[in-house]
Amino acid sequence: MKRNPRKPASLLTTMLIGFLVILVVSACFNSMAFSYFKTKYQEEIIRYNRLMLTNASVRYNRLLTDTKAALFNLYYHERVTGFGRQLAAGDGEGADFLQAKQVVSLLGAKAYDPNALLDNLLVYYGPGSLVLDKDGSSSASLFFKMLYASGDYPLPFWESRNENGFSFRILPASSFRTESSQKQGKTLLPVAFQPPGSSYLTAAFVDLEKAGRMFWGEPNGDRSFVILDERGELLHGPDGFSPASLPALEGSSGYALKNGHYYFAEKSKDGLTYVTIVSNSVMAAQLNRLSSTLLTIFLGSLAVGLAFSYLYSRRIHRPVKEMLSTIGVRRPALSPPPISEFAFIQQTIDSLLDKKEQVEQELSSKESSLTHYHFINHMKRIRADISEWQDFLEAGGSFTVVLYSLRFRLGRNGEECAAAAAAVRERIEAAFRETLPGSHTFQMETDQILTVVSGRPEPTEALAEVLDGLKERIDRDRQTYLVTAAVSSRFSHAVQLHTAYLQVQSLIQQARLAEEMQILFESRRLPAAAGLSPSQEQELNAALQAGDGDVALGLILRCLDELQQKEAALCQFRQFADSLEAKLWLMMDLHKIDLGSSWALKLAAAPLKDCCTLEEYKDTLRAAVSTAAALLLEKKADRDPVVQYVMDMLNTKYDEDLSLDALADKLGMSSAYLSVYIKEKTGANFIDHLHGIRVAKARELLSDTNLRIQEISLRIGYRNIASFNRMFKKWIGMTPTEYRKELAAE
Template identity: 40%
Template structure:
């Protein structure tokens, strides 16, 4: 007890106890916050599942609405009505089967639209027992029993189908065997038939593809679609009707047999039920809980270690002072103990220190200069360079091979490059240097640029170089979530003076490398795609989408172009060129739309991020941010007025009509293709570019002829015609008389009206 009481007054004990009190306080605070967070997180996971089934219901509702419009249009085609009447009242050669072909051609354009998720659309002419489809026409028995075979919907089912009081009817999905491609698919029939009608339209929906698009693919979730009577129309995943729990009025989530069921009633009368195992929710909580608990334990361990460490550090100097003082102390009486034992001892020995003051001062004066300079002497040998390795390389007359490691750091979830990239490159340099130097002592490895490492191998080492590079590639691929490396290998170079040529060769190979999401080795040049820009239809579609503020359509066009380049294996430099080109078009339109400069400047910051993209997902993510921000500004701005592009076009033509204007000049100024600009002007104004320019020039020429004394030659030049003969011919064709005749006629009319 005396030992404990004695130690409790020490500096170490008091400081360590203070640290422990703070740690305990923060630990309790963390436990409370963690419990609250865990409860809210579980609710958030459940709410997220509920939102997922709600979004799925909305997407299906919109899809079925689009199909209803499509089926209604097909049903009411004049060609279909006429063809059906001919089949009912005529026979043989009297029936015009070309009408059936027109109906099928129209159907194909809609069926092949991927947004409808249609396998086929069948038109069943009941009285004639005849069916039209995308691939042809034929007898109903053949179509339903051979072309589209289903045990649930054979020919006898459709022959006896009497319709429904409603015009549109969704039938349960069934497995169909499709004779055309000998495959099986799960299709959902969607029937449209008017009462007392002699034919009906049957849309066969590829429900698996639609469900995977709207609900997503997941191994531990399931989806069921129920009609108004509670009958299951379709299930994605493992779910039976007997498993579905009853839902009370207004109840949207039920936990049954270890599974959460989420229901959402759509406006189309269907009910969508999502099944998520409780283990899915609990596993997310467990992972997060385990992670947070591990962090807490690590934090607690670090805090305890730091507390002990800092307590010892604060205690050690005092203990050393006491040791020095006690070693010189005389046997004098001890003062009354205070709250801190160490400082009491210092107080007790202070008098002896004063007696030794003069002696210590003399000794310190003698050694002051030595003590002052001693601490700086050992800081001079910290420089390490690779100059000796360069000298060895330059002095070697043998041939060699250059290997370039081009490092591209991937962006994080907020589309920013990670920090400490320089440190990561240095670590990579050290690792590559160790591997290559161990295998090939004569090799040299350097860092050329901030994201480039170069290794040089002698000719005799080239035979085994492929094995080494494959090993380095596998090592780098272990961190492909953080960075991607393109390893380019040059051809053999015979002299060190040709190093610059070899370096430019491997630089070119890295620019030609495909945009893969893994490290790769490039040894030879390849043929690149010739076109890496938006096609005129895509450019027009993008501009139209931007003008309407549709970020979804804009992103779809850009993503399609990026994915097409990925399929064609475009090079890294080509992706950069394409990204800069599209971003430039977007920013140009923002300026034409008269968006304020501060907002455009923020868009330019996102555009600058494209230079840091190194994989397809990076480009798609940054373009998503740029396009969504741009369309939001357009929607905010778009509350009045005419089209900004047309306004700018008219402003240029009215103010620069006297210059040598051309469609190519305007397209370059507006950053658009001339073909697209010509079509756009014609579409929006009803006149093409030359008609606008001609009209403005002729109106100005008539004004100058009537109101000035300028000669015809001067007027010709003022309205943009350097050749007076061309001006006279154009003016006569536009006005019906020559410029001189027009001026004389105007003078006569003026005198006549004045008299």
């Protein structure tokens, strides 16, 4: 029996189910999150109370230890023992009460210390029944019945203690009525010290209320604090508390829950046990309120989510259903939908289908061209969406990129360059097609060709063989063009094409100035660009201004030879040539040589951008420098008589105190007019000409004579050696002394 295929669910049902699944998952997550939060909240409260108890027990233990130490030191203090011996010897008669006053001072100093947390500190002498405390002395009867009265500690209690002795003893806390608290007593913890057989004792009353505020903060009705001694007897606790009501706390948790209260215990090294009792009602109430709030929010959000899911699903389903009813098999006579928006959608879909068919036909006819185009787009990170590119992406595997840079020799026009580039590309394609068929070769620019060698195996040896074979064939045409090939590293994914392209672009910049094809596999450290030193710059400027092309060219050729010896990159040669060309044009501007006259320099310097060898650079720069020197010499010969007179004066009397005002008077002009006139005719003002001539003469004297710096300064017209040093450094870039040292080093 043939089974009917399952009918697909409608969009409305699918969307509703999807929304419901999201809501159920959200509900489960919220429930688990709340349960986890509730557990963590309880654990945090327990941890907090345990930490509070631990800190409090340490501080109480330190307080009691300090109190015991104070009682011990006080008991054996020489004034306390001395006064006790006096009382024991004379039963109070003949005792030195001035010494008793000193004991009172000792007691007050300790009792009034805010860190001691003591309400009082006393010495009770049995002989004489005398008590010394922080406020003075009194009889034992008065002190224990009126000043510090307690039902738990009457006078007979202290008398019996004085007779028996007990060493250190922490007594249970009790309420004491003092002078300052007659109506409402203070809760004090007595601590006493009396060695056996002694006739007096020392005692301290620890203020537990003050200690509680300091160690716990303000009193909280939800927390109770209990102190038990080493025998488990109660030292301090809430009213009506019995140690027998404590639950067992021997477990590793350190706490127990009993009758709606948490019990936390901490035992100190001296045997005391500290217990806090925290009511669970507050925490339970907070958790219940939190549970109610979260449940209300959850139910409300669930109801809103269900309503929104249904309404939103209906809203989406209705137009989609109507749209689907209008879209089907394309029929020429299909009437448009009655709704204008959907009619527009139908027309747009038909139009898109027509365009899709046209594009598919065009793409199928231009598959090869589009593949090359898409490779270039990805190399340059140009976004496109052509299906052929997916073949390369889906193939995966590693790849290597080879970039070829073509340099056409001088005298080649655009058509010849294009034809040569096409021929090189065909040679590369043929060579790779034979050995590495999985490669793609295409032209990036007029002077750039790129090959992508794809495939999982490492084709290093095969690639090197192909490139070596190409080198032999391409070098036959080196009189027409020169080629440099840069090989990238092996990359593992097609998305790294741009990185590979950047790598070979950087590598191609390191090509040397060689008259053969170069194959670059690895990067190298480029030498520091050799340029003109400051002194050579000045010498070149002086030679050009004088129209001496031979001197200027000699400097330039030496720099070119130095670049070649250091194996500088082609780009460094181009930078050097560009800087020289810029300097020549700057000279043209400074000497006001018009564009018509300087056209010869433009023609002479034009081949610089196409130079491929050292000899071509030398020949082109020789022509450019000679042309520039001739133009400058011609301009120099055609000088204005006023300018000629001023320059002659500067060249012959530079060592004198020349001034623009003096020359203007001789010429019958104003100094302002003469200054503007010189600037307009020569491109530099009067003072620059004067300093330039003086500095040039100083350079001659520094190189040709052994005269001292100060003597040279005077000979060229600088009366102040500091001015000479400053001006020389401004023009040459170094001081006269440094310049002479550089000449000696050369």
